[in-house]
Amino acid sequence: MNGTRVVVLGAGIVGAACARELALAGGFQVTVLDRGGAAEATTAHGEGNVLVSDKGPGPELRLAQLSRRLWPEALAAIADGPAGSANGPSGSADAVRAVEWDPKGGIVVATTEAGADGLHRFAADQRAAGVRAEVLDADALAAAEPHVTRDHTAALHYPEDAQVQPAAAAAALLGDALAHGATLRTGCEVLGARTRGGRLTAVRTAEGDLAADLFVNAAGPWSGRLAARLGAPVDVRPRRGDILVTAPLPPTVFHKVYDADYVGAVGSSAEDLQTSAVVEATRGGTVLLGSSRRRTGFDDRLRPEVLAAIAAKALRLFPGLAGVPVMRAYGGFRPYVPDHLPVIGADPRLPGLWHASGHEGAGIGLSLGTARLLRDLVRGTEPEIDPAPFRVDRPAVLGALAPSEESA
Numbered sequence: 001m002n003g004t005r006v007v008v009l010g011a012g013i014v015g016a017a018c019a020r021e022l023a024l025a026g027g028f029q030v031t032v033l034d035r036g037g038a039a040e041a042t043t044a045h046g047e048g049n050v051l052v053s054d055k056g057p058g059p060e061l062r063l064a065q066l067s068r069r070l071w072p073e074a075l076a077a078i079a080d081g082p083a084g085s086a087n088g089p090s091g092s093a094d095a096v097r098a099v100e101w102d103p104k105g106g107i108v109v110a111t112t113e114a115g116a117d118g119l120h121r122f123a124a125d126q127r128a129a130g131v132r133a134e135v136l137d138a139d140a141l142a143a144a145e146p147h148v149t150r151d152h153t154a155a156l157h158y159p160e161d162a163q164v165q166p167a168a169a170a171a172a173l174l175g176d177a178l179a180h181g182a183t184l185r186t187g188c189e190v191l192g193a194r195t196r197g198g199r200l201t202a203v204r205t206a207e208g209d210l211a212a213d214l215f216v217n218a219a220g221p222w223s224g225r226l227a228a229r230l231g232a233p234v235d236v237r238p239r240r241g242d243i244l245v246t247a248p249l250p251p252t253v254f255h256k257v258y259d260a261d262y263v264g265a266v267g268s269s270a271e272d273l274q275t276s277a278v279v280e281a282t283r284g285g286t287v288l289l290g291s292s293r294r295r296t297g298f299d300d301r302l303r304p305e306v307l308a309a310i311a312a313k314a315l316r317l318f319p320g321l322a323g324v325p326v327m328r329a330y331g332g333f334r335p336y337v338p339d340h341l342p343v344i345g346a347d348p349r350l351p352g353l354w355h356a357s358g359h360e361g362a363g364i365g366l367s368l369g370t371a372r373l374l375r376d377l378v379r380g381t382e383p384e385i386d387p388a389p390f391r392v393d394r395p396a397v398l399g400a401l402a403p404s405e406e407s408a
């Protein structure tokens with residue numbers, strides 16, 4: 001592997017995490033390329049939950065559990081700085097502070113009898129898969145979240161859920177990759193491929209060709225479009241999500257709190273609007289109210305009816321938020337794959353091309369496990385979790401791209 005040249009296509013959190021793993025592994029010359037700036041696309045337009053609570057037993061949960069273990073390890077290593085680094089640990093420690101890592105835990109609240117039954121069944125399956133899920137009675141819930149609705153039928157506490165500030169997290173990962181020898185090129189769009197003997201040998205950009213031995217497609221919701229430009233399309237599409245941000249409030253919400261039908265909305269493939277209440281505070285005191293899911297291509301207009309639906313559901317969970325000023329709203333595009341699993345691995349149709357994409361609403365949390373898996377696959381070492389469910393040549397990934405979304 002000595003001197004294997006790798007170009008990571010996309011400087012969002014997934015590209016940053018992949019670049020860091022490969023740079024730390026040694027033996028790779030890593031370049032990260034982005035048409036815009038680092039971490040300014042989807043990674044800067046979501047929330048920063050690092051969740052196990054919303055995942056049922058299966059490959060995504062295993063990737064989430066691996067990632068959850070890696071987050072504190074990676075942040076501690078970044079804070080220490082690279083051995084013998086002239087940058088010194090203090091700059092790295094500042095970068096890690098900005099990440100706002102907060103293992104605050106999640107609380108899921110059901111408000112109907114059917115919701116309570118479903119939540120308890122879901123939690124029982126998760127416990128069998130190693131997730132900590134603790135039942136909260138009414139008193140315990142009131143102690144943990146004094147402002148949450150009293151009108152609930154069940155509540156579960158997931159102590160492993162955590163939160164980061166996503167753009168700062170990506171910056172910290174990328175900064176560490178750079179400190180370990182990676183280089184970053186921004187404002188450089190990938191337009192096409194150069195191949196030799198059926199192998200991808202260079203990407204064509206507006207600034208000329210960039211040759212390498214391996215290319216990692218980490219272009220988030222644009223991964224489908226980028227892969228098509230390279231001649232190996234994958235079915236990754238945008239799935240819009242919007243968030244309302246309140247003005248800074250006195251401490252009101254202490255965990256990540258969401259309603260039990262959130263898991264159903266995440267797992268649904270419906271094109272029309274899905275909303276469920278997801279409420280959490282940030283370190284700055286603002287409260288984020290989410291979330292919505294819509295498949296509308298790359299249409300980035302905010303819709304009043306979507307924002308109204310998000311607000312209404314949040315108020316059902318936290319009635320006391322009525323009257324609180326909303327400061328702004330924003331949204332982004334989750335990288336969606338029809339079977340709701342990321343795409344991680346080599347592209348069997350085009351040697352030299354790898355993918356690390358399609359994380360939908362969990363790419364912040366899953367970035368570290370994805371990067372670790374990718375590193376092991378590239379090096380040919382045994383990964384900690386089974387990579388097969390994430391492989392590129394599965395029907396959901398090699399299906400046709402929706403033309404309207406591709407051309408949007």
Ligand SMILES: Cc1cc2nc3c(=O)[nH]c(=O)nc-3n(C[C@H](O)[C@H](O)[C@H](O)COP(=O)(O)OP(=O)(O)OC[C@H]3O[C@@H](n4cnc5c(N)ncnc54)[C@H](O)[C@@H]3O)c2cc1C
Pocket residue numbers: 009010011012013014015033034035036037038039040041042043044045046047048049050188189190191218219220221222223226240241242243290291331332333334335356357358359360361362363364365366
């Ligand atoms: C409303 C909302 C809430 C969310 N909440 C959470 C959450 O709480 N927890 C969580 O884990 N996840 C959450 N997510 C999902 C998470 O934000 C994404 O899964 C994650 O940011 C994807 O990161 P990425 O690096 O794959 O993509 P991106 O951050 O989009 O990065 C891709 C990069 O590729 C670049 N690129 C694209 N095309 C090209 C090209 N042709 N040439 C060069 N560069 C190119 C882009 O400029 C971009 O910088 C949320 C998303 C949304 C929208």
